[in-house]
Structures are given as structure tokens and as C-alpha cells.
Amino acid sequence: MKKIVFFNTKGGTGKTTLCYNYGWYLADKRNKKVLFIDFDPQINLVKAFGNVPPSALEKGFERFIVNYLKRDPVNLAEYIVKINDHIDLLPSSNSVSQLDEHLTNYLLNRAGREGQVYQALHRNIIIKRVLEEHLRDGDYDFVLIDSQPNYSLLSTTAILYAQNIIVVVRPELFSYLDIHYLFKIMENLEEKFEIKVRIVCTIINAFERRRKMSQTIVDGFYKNFGDRIKILNQKIRYLSAYQSSITMERRPVFLSFPASEATHDILKAFQEMDVLVDRSTNGTDAIPE
């Protein structure tokens, strides 16, 4: 089971758009079984599916963890929404960020009862362990996580659990700073949890051919980071089809607009990505404790 998180500390780079499209691509074009998990209180990924019933949203990821903390017997299948034969979704609600408080209170109570000291990192470890206990290797081919754009309990847990990051960048002023910040976060998590975090690849999204600055910044990415991260050769251009396919049709771009330039870019990028995903995730799924 390959676990991947779409991440960047910068907002609005296209993480949700690419996470959603990649999952559909794996399911539709490669016959893979995919679980999406929305780790973002904005729940844009959940909204992209459009047809999730409110009753399912009341369950989801947050309820699953909270019920686990209450020592209710939890069955993950009851919290998952089936989208089609190949795609499942573990949704979140806007209040998923309250997990932070739930876990802090839980650990404080436990500390009082047991006379033990717990640290902030135990909150991450609990979420990771619960997911590992309930998501077994054969359940899915891929678990794809959409993360919020910051350093938080949720985003760091997503990285800790998946350990494989796909970075989505937009060639804009200051985007270098985001990559530097990402390296810092990775080093911090690797040290704290004694794990190896891998950047599967970096996707350049919303590239504007007619804007010279777009190309200048891309050249800068290669110059500054080319030896540390694999940047996909295929850039994703700025094209309205990415937005309209999700907001109007609730479908990936290659199903909504199969003959479009947007479909051309994204399928070429994903084919290139497949090789890197295999390389990054193969045989390295085990997480050192």
C-alpha cells in the first residue's frame, strides 16, 4: 500500500486539484484501488466529490479518531464513503482541527491517571498508529492524503504517516522560500520521529507560458533545488479546465475534457510521476518505530 501526501506550506498551489486528479487517474487508468483522506479543515477534497451525504460527513476521520480515544470499538469501514468500485474517501469536517484539543485532553487525562509524561509528538503518534492499525497493506493500492498548507498537527501527522510527499509548487515570487521551509519541516520530523521522509517529486503547477517570470522562477527551481528534488519535466499549465472540471462536473479533468490541453498536461505528468512513485514507495513502506 503506497501512502502519499500532497503538501506545500504555501496555500493555493494546486495540492487538492492534483491529489484528486491523481487518485482518479490511478483508479480509472491504472485499475488501482484508492483511498483518499482529507486532512484539511477546508475540506476541499471532500467538496470535490460533491455528492457526499451530510450523514457521512458527520462521521469521517475526526469522529473515527475521537471514538477510538473514547475506547469505543471502531471499524474504519463505517467511517469511509464509497465513491465507486475503485475509490473510497475518508472525509473530514471543518472541525477536524479540533482533533488537536481532543488529543491534548486525552493525553493530559492519561498523564494524570498513569503518572506518565506525554509530549506533543504523542498526538501525532496516536493518529499514525490508529491509521496503521485499521488500514492494512492489502486494503488499498494507494492512500492519498490532501494536506492543509501549514505546519500543524494535521499536516505533520499526514507526513509522518505517509512519509512520501508530492510537492505542488506554483512558479510565483517567494515560492523558493516554501521549498526551503519544507526542507526544514522534513528535517525536523525526521529527527523527532526517527523516520525517513522522501519527496517523491515536485510538480510545477499553473505555469504560464506567456509570463516570462514563470519560466525564470522554474529555471531558479532547477538551479537551487534540482540536485535535491526531482522536478517533473512535464509542467501543468494554467488552464481553466482544471477548475471547471471539479467545480462544475465533480469529475477529473481527463473525464470532463478528454481532448483538452489540460488533460494532455496532467496525463503526461502523471505517467512521469508513476515511475517516481514506484521508486520512492517500493519496499520502503515500513515505518521505523
Ligand SMILES: Nc1ncnc2c1ncn2[C@@H]1O[C@H](COP(=O)(O)OP(=O)(O)OP(=O)(O)O)[C@@H](O)[C@H]1O
Ligand atoms: N493548473 C491550474 N490552472 C488553473 N487553475 C488551477 C490550476 N491548478 C489549480 N487551479 C485552481 O487554483 C485554485 C487553488 O487550487 P487548489 O485548491 O487545488 O490548491 P491547494 O493547494 O489545494 O489550496 P489550499 O492550500 O488552500 O489547500 C482552485 O480554484 C483551482 O481550481
Ligand SMILES: [Mg+2]
Ligand atoms: Mg487544498
